[in-house]
Amino acid sequence: MTIIFRLCLLFLLVSSAQAEEYKIETVAEGLSHPWAIAFLQDGDMLVTERSGQLRRITNGELEQEPIAKLPDLHIDGQGGLLDIILDSEFSVNHRLYLSFSIGSKNANALRVISARLDGNKLENITTLFTASPTKDTPHHFGGRLALMPDSTLLITVGEGFDYRERAQSLDNHFGKLIRINKDGTVPADNPFADGEDALPEIWTYGHRNPQGLLVSADGTVWLHEHGPRGGDELNRIEPGKNYGWPAITHGVDYSGAYVSPFTEAEDMEQPVTYWSPSIAPGGFCEYRGDLFPEWKGNLFVAALAEKSVRRLVMENGKVKSQETMFTELDQRIREVRAGPDGYLYLLTDSDEGKILRISPAN
């Protein structure tokens, strides 16, 4: 009896310690489907709302007036204002990069621009990339951006939902990872740079709807993509490789039919891990801060459908273990970012979206 009592006490203590590992604070609320966040050096934050506004948070307060409502934006379904990243020399040149959808219901596409942030205005807006051809669906734009250590820009493009077979063709941008220079030109060392049998800006292909992209501290490029019903993937990216969609997949179509009966094939890459049933990964980051030493080097994946964040403990390029976190919020999580202050930031996906800050309990 005494032993059982002591075990119960121990269990309660451990549970209590886990529960108090972190605390969650609201940084901003009332955001319309916030999609991405960027951290400025002065502590301010820039947030994109899918409904088209770029907002600034100053001293922990959301400014009521948006910085900009971008021209030519097409807001429909999964489209709208999507990602934002800062130039690696932002403190000097104030340049940032934005992705969003343009066009119309019957002819829309992903576009990426660069612009100079001048106070609360966007100046010198330059179009760097527009996905081609256009599509007539409001789904699967991709839209994540990342800068490589060599200052080239990576862009994910989705396969447009109804155009999945075109992810296997190299004459279009559906289901591709694109690599361009910061002025929009194509790097000479791209795998298809000669442009003979493929569009030269294509870096990898065979993707479905990649909404997560990061370059880790060791230079590895990671990408996650939504599967259909099951088969969400985490991929380790290598230039020129084919990631299989829709020829191979671990998921099935929403209708219940096969997208493909095959899960592997020659010359097609396998994911590092996949999630079935789908968690719907919306964005991810690598934690490099000091506030949570035990999280250092972990990947954090925002999960829309699962209403959680997956913490992936990585070892030798593989997922050693996973922890499902923040389910107590009961919120679709669109994005998770590690701030330069060491905190973890979550964006919740709703008409009344929030920015949440995760800090150590003590």
Added chain:
Amino acid sequence: MKLLKTMLYFIVAVLATFLLASIVGTQLVLADIQGFGLLVSSSDRVAATMHDIAGLATMLPILISVTFLLAFIIAESGRRIMAGKRTYWYMAAGLASLPAALTLIKTLMGGTVFAAARTDSGMLLIAFCGLIGGWLFARLVNRGKAE
């Protein structure tokens, strides 16, 4: 009794159309897979076809039932107002019903729920499955009336 018989004919027509559409859909998807350079063996084909019949068994029969119901009501009304052979009216209704429903769903939801119907040729084949369903229903009703 007459109503029960008509319902039975309707269910037979829906199931036949569902099986045909499912089989056609699988072959179209497998043709695309072969186009990527993967080898699809006969056993792969049979297994995939059976898998898809089971996988689509919840969504597709419901879709076909709803669209056939509306299409056949319109066909019967048309036949009574304008006359003509029942078989032709129901074949036309069956032919038009699935493309109309899938197009409507795409307009509302932004995507094609039945992958086989994403291309013009796929949509045509699915429409043809509907035509056979309409023909079968009319034929069963005609035979019932003759009896």
